[in-house]
Amino acid sequence: AQSVTQLDSQVPVFEEAPVELRCNYSSSVSVYLFWYVQYPNQGLQLLLKYLSGSTLVKSINGFEAEFNKSQTSFHLRKPSVHISDTAEYFCAVSEGSPGGYNKLIFGAGTRLAVHP
């Protein structure tokens, strides 16, 4: 069964500094991987996704994530963060198999706090 581990519950960082939010998954088959962002008291919004093809995926607001099959990781990075990036970030996985696809499992989340 698939599972997701987000290694950092909180990441404080100064504005304009780089950041990496770590995500590792566990699955014995091919996977789909996602990063979502949540602002206070709101639902989740998709940030970026890996379904197949290029292992480096990018969002429109400067985030990127790289799928590393050998390390079973999908870390999220941004070279320069803004105050507005302060939010909770969730990594999620579902399996590519027809039966495993239906379950979408999330990690515990990482709270990114950007300070001026």
Place this chain on the structure above:
Amino acid sequence: SQTIHQWPATLVQPVGSPLSLECTVEGTSNPNLYWYRQAAGRGLQLLFYSIGIDQISSEVPQNLSASRPQDRQFILSSKKLLLSDSGFYLCAWRGPGTEAFFGQGTRLTVV
């Protein structure tokens, strides 16, 4: 375009009272539907998912149940709420090979 509606936005209920949260999706057919709970300071816990009408999978034994009486309607219920049922409940839908789209959530406080 597809939209997802979830209501109410906030709810305060006494211990032992029943619960019914509703989620509906527009603009798509035969979606996968999900209920998640987010407790304070914790991640998203998958409660139920459904791949079709009356086809519900339960992920965690608990005081809650789910039903899908129509293709685009997903209901989360409880007969008697517990204090531990408090949290932020999120409904989501998903098509084949795509990401999930979330509702705005319901903040449930059991008092």
